[in-house]
Amino acid sequence: MKNIDVKSLIIGALLTSSIFLGVAATSPTDEWDKKQVWITANTGDEGWEPFAYDGENEKIILRKRIK
Numbered sequence: 001m002k003n004i005d006v007k008s009l010i011i012g013a014l015l016t017s018s019i020f021l022g023v024a025a026t027s028p029t030d031e032w033d034k035k036q037v038w039i040t041a042n043t044g045d046e047g048w049e050p051f052a053y054d055g056e057n058e059k060i061i062l063r064k065r066i067k
Contacts (some may be wrong), residue, residue, distance in 0.1 A: 036065060037065070037066050038059055038063045038065055038066065039063065039064055039066055040062065040063050041061075041062050041063075041064075042059050042060070042061065042062065043062070044062045045063060047063045047064050048062040048063065049062065049063060049064070050062060051063040056067065
């Protein structure tokens with residue numbers, strides 16, 4: 001009878017669980033909201049998320065959903 005390596009078993013379980021959670025994270029009925037409205041800025045407070053990097057001016061562009 002062959003022995004199973006514990007490290008390989010753990011790595012396989014983690015890989016399987018990450019694939020399972022990645023696939024199961026969204027609902028099949030989820031759709032993109034085509035009426036979203038975003039604003040962009042160079043500075044922001046709570047609710048702003050990094051969106052892009054302007055390498056020419058060396059600034060991070062932030063965005064916030066308003067609708």
